[in-house]
Amino acid sequence: MAVKSFDPATGRVELVGALAEPPKQGERVVVDFGSRLQSGRKHYMHHCMHCHGVTGDGEGPTAEYLNPRPRDYRLGIFKFTSTPNKEPPTREDLHRTIYEGIPGTYMPSFALLEPEVVDAIAEYVRWLSMRGVLEKELVEELGVNGLKFSLADIEAEAESLEIVHRAAVKRWEDGGRKGPAPEPPTSREAIRRQRLEEFQEFQNEELAGLVDDTGDDIARDWTQAELLATAILPDEPHTPSTPESRARGRLLYLRNDCQNCHGLTGEGNGPLTREFSENTETKEQNPTPGLFDVWGQPVQPRNLHSGIYRGGRRPLDVYRRIHAGISGTPMPTFGSKLSDAQIWDLVNYVMSIPYEDMATGAEPPATVADDGEAEPAEQAETAALTTPGAADR
């Protein structure tokens, strides 16, 4: 039996070949996506492993020399997606990253590969990432459940029992040794045995369920990301890039403190690039001044004069970066704070910055900023959201 087609929007799977028995209502069926993953794995090993590592930890042999570092997929965090901040990417987002590469970084374009090969590799990247997140969440769950097995934990528990015991003995002696002497504390060996028993019980009764539930939750997140309804699509079409719009954008840039990171004139050298920041997880001060990402690497705010947009250079792409921020980096989300029209003004301003360097009075070329010249893909997406019912497709 094999999968003929799969529609992520409806979750409908079309199968070819026969099952021994048709599945009953409500029954869980495991479908073998294996061959696609195997093909994805083969191509991943050939094209991606030397940067992104065998397990997707971003530690391939070449990685050390690169800045920014290749993505560690295991946190499930991707920067350049059409989905809201920290949501998993869609298959299309991954396809696009692989096909186009990430301009201004060492992530190359694989436009020469067959689209099916790119899809298979994207599938394998999703798998690596889901597996990484599952492992991380299980480790956290096990910690939360109070299952402490390390020697240090057992040592600490035995020690605190001994302190309590010594205090009880002292009270008993001071009180003239009335009644029975306090019981000796549980031995380290007994604590170890007890923990092992608890763990075995947990393993037999709860672990499988925990793995299943956690896995289901993660799979649901990734499936939901595929639904068009979650994609960031502005309700208002791209405002034409007029001098007025760009001036409003400049004001918004200053009012929303973009300059703290990107600098007053957009060189990417704002004051936060010189101050010490703290690690978002451990709250410890980072080793060097400036901003850091969740992977623990220093990260520069973009120099907006470069005209290089890592997440794509369509106005819609830049809109998404400002709306959702860039996951895993300090670039914040502005979608909840600013209206669509305001974000478009910011897009128009930001995309005009590279042209400020030209002779004064130079206008940004229409192809970049003018809505009429927008690329077909963007027009289709913008049209999709103004057409009633399009979101239900």
Ligand code: HEC
């Ligand atoms: C020469 C090294 C190199 C190779 C080879 C490479 N990558 Fe990357 N990749 C990178 C770097 C560097 C980044 C991070 C760029 C950034 O953070 O802006 C990256 C980022 C990514 C991302 C994250 C995109 C996001 O939105 O966060 C994906 C997905 C990815 N690569 C997939 C692949 C796949 C699949 C292959 C093989 C077909 C591949 N890469 C080959 C260097 C490489």
Ligand code: HEC
């Ligand atoms: C706290 C610091 C910080 C603030 C505030 C900030 N940014 Fe950023 N921004 C970053 C960082 C860091 C990056 C680079 C992230 C990466 O690609 O790794 C970035 C990247 C960008 C990019 C590049 C997108 C691309 O595809 O390459 C744009 C455009 C941008 N920011 C615009 C803005 C605007 C507009 C504002 C204010 C409304 C703003 N930023 C506020 C830190 C910040």
